[in-house]
Amino acid sequence: MKLLETPRPSQPQTEYPEHTLLTPGPTPIHPRAMKALTRPMLGHMDEEVFKLNRAIQADLREMYGTAPGAFTALLAGTGSLGMEAGFANLVEQGDEVLICANGSFGRRMAEMAARYGANVRLVTAPLGEAINPSDVADQLGDAQMVAVVHGETSTGVLNPVPEIAEIVRRSGALLTVDAVTTAGMEPFEMQAWGVDYVYTGAQKCLSAPPGLAPVAISERAFARFAARRQPTPLWYCDFEGLRGYWLEQTYHHTVPVNLHFAFAEALRAALEEGLPERAARVRMMGAAITTALAPLGFSPYVRREQDRLPTVLALRLPEGLDDAAVRKELRKREISITGGLGPTAGLIWRLGLMGEAARPAPYRMLMSALEDILNAPGLVKRFEAALER
Ligand code: PLP
Numbered sequence: 001m002k003l004l005e006t007p008r009p010s011q012p013q014t015e016y017p018e019h020t021l022l023t024p025g026p027t028p029i030h031p032r033a034m035k036a037l038t039r040p041m042l043g044h045m046d047e048e049v050f051k052l053n054r055a056i057q058a059d060l061r062e063m064y065g066t067a068p069g070a071f072t073a074l075l076a077g078t079g080s081l082g083m084e085a086g087f088a089n090l091v092e093q094g095d096e097v098l099i100c101a102n103g104s105f106g107r108r109m110a111e112m113a114a115r116y117g118a119n120v121r122l123v124t125a126p127l128g129e130a131i132n133p134s135d136v137a138d139q140l141g142d143a144q145m146v147a148v149v150h151g152e153t154s155t156g157v158l159n160p161v162p163e164i165a166e167i168v169r170r171s172g173a174l175l176t177v178d179a180v181t182t183a184g185m186e187p188f189e190m191q192a193w194g195v196d197y198v199y200t201g202a203q204k205c206l207s208a209p210p211g212l213a214p215v216a217i218s219e220r221a222f223a224r225f226a227a228r229r230q231p232t233p234l235w236y237c238d239f240e241g242l243r244g245y246w247l248e249q250t251y252h253h254t255v256p257v258n259l260h261f262a263f264a265e266a267l268r269a270a271l272e273e274g275l276p277e278r279a280a281r282v283r284m285m286g287a288a289i290t291t292a293l294a295p296l297g298f299s300p301y302v303r304r305e306q307d308r309l310p311t312v313l314a315l316r317l318p319e320g321l322d323d324a325a326v327r328k329e330l331r332k333r334e335i336s337i338t339g340g341l342g343p344t345a346g347l348i349w350r351l352g353l354m355g356e357a358a359r360p361a362p363y364r365m366l367m368s369a370l371e372d373i374l375n376a377p378g379l380v381k382r383f384e385a386a387l388e389r
Pocket of ligand 1: 025078079081083105149151152153154178181201
């Protein structure tokens with residue numbers, strides 16, 4: 001019998017069009033991550049993969065500003081799994097949980113915490129405004145956990161996590177932070193702020209493929225987990241199982257090794273560029289885009305400057321602009337941007353400035369297309385001039 005050879009594709013098999021992806025996630029994949037994706041597959045229990053995992057853990061400690069030796073890991077799922085794992089491991093039936101909910105993702109947290117048995121109370125803020133830390137202080141009561149979204153993607157609002165953390169720390173409650181639109185681009189100081197559980201999604205500020213949720217877990221959070229009356233109902237992300245694989249190299253489930261390859265490269269590239277440099281890059285890009293579009297009637301949606309999330313630029317649309325029609329025209333030209341969500345649909349655009357999206361080249365493409373679609377001569381020139389400043 002003749003054994004069949006694995007067919008080797010003659011490349012390239014298909015030509016795909018270039019696409020300019022400027023949504024608030026996913027973001028364009030970093031070239032180093034793209035290359036790493038094509039590495040030959042290794043087993044999830046291979047010594048080389050464990051070595052790579054240890055490097056990822058060290059780099060995550062740096063990205064999140066954790067205590068030395070703090071536990072970090074990748075969950076095999078998107079940012080929502082990072083969110084769910086926190087509540088599944090750290091909340092039990094009847095726990096009091098205070099959730100800062102000033103947008104869709106804060107509300108998602110509340111829904112998840114309730115499903116894991118928490119008595120959820122909400123701290124809210126008007127749409128487009130940040131959570132007021134004194135409202136957290138007023139409503140803290142005997143909460144065992146406080147949860148907050150650092151950057152609320154649905155409205156482009158940055159919540160004041162360091163100030164909220166200071167209040168929570170004094171109370172002894174655990175603090176969970178969603179850093180999905182901030183970690184890797186904005187400063188994050190887990191240890192200095194006193195955060196107990198933090199997560200992001202690989203496809204956001206790090207420009208890695210979707211499918212991994214990098215997390216960091218404090219000692220206090222592990223102590224709370226150890227004191228559970230019942231095991232967590234979410235077997236897949238049980239903290240003990242995670243610790244087994246990431247610290248003791250024991251099998252728990254088959255991790256997506258090729259995503260680890262890509263993620264490790266993307267994270268390394270971010271740290272080599274420097275987190276302060278990345279934060280400065282985002283601000284420079286946001287300012288140039290806002291300046292270029294202002295004469296057309298676009299204006300910042302978030303009223304107070306300190307409440308604006310640099311990585312998701314929320315711009316109010318000019319009177320009379322047909323949001324859906326313009327975005328459809330852009331999509332025909334292989335450019336994707338995102339509109340508002342729920343109450344802000346048709347009212348705003350949300351331009352992604354995370355990871356590789358926050359570069360002049362893709363925004364040049366957008367400005368050039370808009371100059372044409374909106375018949376707005378001078379837009380590209382204004383953008384170039386603003387970049388120079
Ligand atoms: N939290 C925030 C702030 C987000 O922006 C998102 C996704 O956009 C999520 C959580 C959920 O992440 P995912 O869609 O990767 O599950």
